[in-house]
Amino acid sequence: xxxxxxxxxTAPEPxxxxxxxxxxYLRRMRRIEGQVRGIARMxxxxxxCIDILTQVSAVTKALQAVSIGLVGDHxxxxxxxxxxxxxxxGAAKVAEASEAIARLVRS
Numbered sequence: 001x002x003x004x005x006x007x008x009x010t011a012p013e014p015x016x017x018x019x020x021x022x023x024x025y026l027r028r029m030r031r032i033e034g035q036v037r038g039i040a041r042m043x044x045x046x047x048x049c050i051d052i053l054t055q056v057s058a059v060t061k062a063l064q065a066v067s068i069g070l071v072g073d074h075x076x077x078x079x080x081x082x083x084x085x086x087x088x089x090g091a092a093k094v095a096e097a098s099e100a101i102a103r104l105v106r107s
Contacts, residue, residue: 016073016074017070017074018069018073018074021069021073028062028065028066029066031062032059032062032063035055035058035062038055039056039059042055064104071104074097074100075097
């Protein structure tokens with residue numbers, strides 16, 4: 001791969017921290033997608049509110065589990081690699097991770 005500014009070859013981006021678990025993440029997301037479609041059907045079918053809320057809670061917990069896994073993968077791979085590269089890169093990745101975690105906690 002080359003960059004347009006320099007036409008010099010660049011090293012490929014290292015795989016993301018979740019790469020080794022990518023298939024598992026995709027399976028989980030497809031399962032969550034099916035749950036969300038099921039909730040839409042429940043609403044279309046005028047299902048009892050509490051039953052819908054129970055399913056919404058299950059989807060929320062499933063998404064939180066994916067988020068926690070991705071945070072762990074990011075810290076264990078991306079942040080560690082950046083810290084090995086330089087203090088500045090490591091600090092930037094830690095700040096980025098902190099912001100992402102704060103967004104997750106607020107949601």
